[in-house]
Amino acid sequence: MVLISKQKVREYGKGLAIIILLLVAWQCAALVIDNNYILPSLTEIADVLLHPLQPVLGGESLIANTMVSLKEVLTGFFCAAALAIPLGLLIGWSSEVQAYLNPATQILRPIPPIAWMPFAIAWFGIGINSILFIIALGAFFPILINTVDGVKGIRVRWIEVAEMFHATTFEKLRTVVLPGALPRIWTGLRVSFAIAWMCVVAAEMLPGTTAGLGFLIMYAYNLGQLDVIGAGMVVIGIIGLGADMLFRAGQDRFFSWEGKD
Amino acid sequence: MGGEGLMAEPVLSISGIEKTFRGESESCPALSGVSFDIAAEEIICIMGPSGCGKSTLLRIIGGLEHEDKGSIHTRAEPLGEGVSAAMIFQDHALFPWLSVEENIIYGLRLSAQKVPDTEVHRRVDDLLSLIHLTSFARSLPHELSGGMKQRVSVARALAIRPSILLMDEPFSALDIFTRRELEDEILRIRQELKTTILMVTHNPEEAVYIADRIIILSERPGVVAGIVTVPLPHPRSPADPDFIRIREEVAGRVKGKNVVRCGIQHE
Numbered sequence: 001m002v003l004i005s006k007q008k009v010r011e012y013g014k015g016l017a018i019i020i021l022l023l024v025a026w027q028c029a030a031l032v033i034d035n036n037y038i039l040p041s042l043t044e045i046a047d048v049l050l051h052p053l054q055p056v057l058g059g060e061s062l063i064a065n066t067m068v069s070l071k072e073v074l075t076g077f078f079c080a081a082a083l084a085i086p087l088g089l090l091i092g093w094s095s096e097v098q099a100y101l102n103p104a105t106q107i108l109r110p111i112p113p114i115a116w117m118p119f120a121i122a123w124f125g126i127g128i129n130s131i132l133f134i135i136a137l138g139a140f141f142p143i144l145i146n147t148v149d150g151v152k153g154i155r156v157r158w159i160e161v162a163e164m165f166h167a168t169t170f171e172k173l174r175t176v177v178l179p180g181a182l183p184r185i186w187t188g189l190r191v192s193f194a195i196a197w198m199c200v201v202a203a204e205m206l207p208g209t210t211a212g213l214g215f216l217i218m219y220a221y222n223l224g225q226l227d228v229i230g231a232g233m234v235v236i237g238i239i240g241l242g243a244d245m246l247f248r249a250g251q252d253r254f255f256s257w258e259g260k261d
Numbered sequence: 262m263g264g265e266g267l268m269a270e271p272v273l274s275i276s277g278i279e280k281t282f283r284g285e286s287e288s289c290p291a292l293s294g295v296s297f298d299i300a301a302e303e304i305i306c307i308m309g310p311s312g313c314g315k316s317t318l319l320r321i322i323g324g325l326e327h328e329d330k331g332s333i334h335t336r337a338e339p340l341g342e343g344v345s346a347a348m349i350f351q352d353h354a355l356f357p358w359l360s361v362e363e364n365i366i367y368g369l370r371l372s373a374q375k376v377p378d379t380e381v382h383r384r385v386d387d388l389l390s391l392i393h394l395t396s397f398a399r400s401l402p403h404e405l406s407g408g409m410k411q412r413v414s415v416a417r418a419l420a421i422r423p424s425i426l427l428m429d430e431p432f433s434a435l436d437i438f439t440r441r442e443l444e445d446e447i448l449r450i451r452q453e454l455k456t457t458i459l460m461v462t463h464n465p466e467e468a469v470y471i472a473d474r475i476i477i478l479s480e481r482p483g484v485v486a487g488i489v490t491v492p493l494p495h496p497r498s499p500a501d502p503d504f505i506r507i508r509e510e511v512a513g514r515v516k517g518k519n520v521v522r523c524g525i526q527h528e
Contacts, residue, residue, distance in 0.1 A: 155354075157350060157352065157354040158354065158356060160325055160348075160350075160354070161350075161354050161356075161367075162371075163324070163325060164323055164324065164325065164346075164347060164348050165347075165367065165368035165371050165373060165374075165421065166324075166371065166373035167371050167373070168371075168372060168373075171371050171372065175367070175370075175371070176356070179356070179358050179359075180356075180358070182358070255358075256401070256403075257357040257358050257401050257402070257403055258357075260357060260403035261352075261357065261402075261403065
């Protein structure tokens with residue numbers, strides 16, 4: 001596992017080359033423009049990133065703001081998963097339940113979570129609860145849809161094997177439907193985490209918030225501190241990438257059997 | 262072979278099974294009054310033209326379909342276990358997320374079976390060595406060959422100690438060599454575990470190679486059109502003139518123009 005093949009190195013090398021090229025272009029442009037209010041130089045952004053524990057713009061540090069966002073996103077994400085997975089299993093399993101719930105789901109699904117913000121504020125007030133609502137809403141549908149699809153994709157034969165051994169309905173759900181749908185559920189979790197991460201930043205940009213990466217970016221914008229905004233964006237990108245890599249690693253580790261027979 | 266008293270007490274009595282599949286626009290009779298007995302430790306093959314309801318009959322016995330009319334009586338097993346028939350499908354139907362060992366244990370972990378842990382482990386160890394896959398206990402199904410997968414599927418069915426093993430064209434997806442190997446293995450398992458086996462096949466040679474009796478169903482709707490007893494001792498040789506004669510007789514009696522096609526039947 002430690003050894004990386006030459007081909008992989010070459011592949012990563014290509015990607016890295018483009019990133020370096022973009023950074024060089026950015027830096028050159030910043031030096032030519034020479035105006036912090038239009039394009040901060042990489043050194044200034046790096047300066048913010050390299051002092052993550054220092055208070056930023058007289059407020060909390062970069063790390064503290066990141067932790068606030070992460071905590072919010074994880075809370076909302078787990079709430080969404082706790083609701084969407086059982087509901088998805090139920091919809092996928094019972095065509096009766098699906099007949100009732102499918103139209104409503106299809107109408108609600110395309111509405112961007114941020115569009116709910118005014119309602120969220122009216123219902124939950126300004127602050128953390130509204131943000132959690134928006135995150136959970138954004139994460140909910142990808143998990144739900146993928147869980148339903150996962151259950152629909154269960155082979156009838158597997159259910160028949162369970163029936164042949166006289167499994168109860170609950171045992172069929174626990175020993176066949178859930179494990180059989182798990183790879184798709186995992187995909188749903190991966191997609192929804194990315195959406196939740198976008199939602200948290202957007203929700204934190206709204207008035208009334210006092211911490212988080214979205215708040216930091218908006219606050220820095222009001223003060224014209226584009227280097228802080230750049231640093232915040234880099235952190236957002238890195239955490240999003242890291243989460244996606246974790247999900248992919250989990251997929252390779254636990255669901256290597258998927259699609260193979 | 263079952264030895265003395267082979268036909269004395271049937272393990273399974275099937276009488277007057279009727280089944281019609283009903284769709285929205287058409288209804289399709291599959292079985293109309295199938296009756297026969299199966300004795301303990303007997304291997305019976307069911308043959309017949311495509312679509313004569315062979316698989317349907319097996320699925321009814323296995324409890325996956327319900328008959329419209331008729332009855333199936335099983336002799337209660339002395340062990341008193343809940344399940345008395347276990348089925349093996351053409352596609353091994355193993356759970357791809359469970360290891361070989363976990364697949365074999367699957368039926369024993371359900372509430373229908375009340376098997377203590379020590380007994381579960383003893384059975385799985387015995388079955389793994391019976392199918393020669395002890396060293397693959399922790400492998401996932403996709404890491405095995407087709408023949409190995411089907412052996413695991415056999416072990417999974419045997420784990421619950423069924424009074425009868427139902428096999429629906431179990432080896433038809435395998436190559437000829439693996440197939441013969443597994444047929445021999447089935448004969449050996451019958452010898453060792455005293456298992457009773459009811460198997461659907463479309464291959465006359467396979468039927469004559471392993472069966473004590475061959476039940477031939479007519480075209481749809483299926484009824485028992487004839488029963489051929491195979492009196493040859495094991496191991497049987499497909500080159501033996503008697504073997505060839507019986508095989509030809511069976512092949513001749515399984516005829517069907519396969520004109521009726523029903524869209525509403527199961528796969």
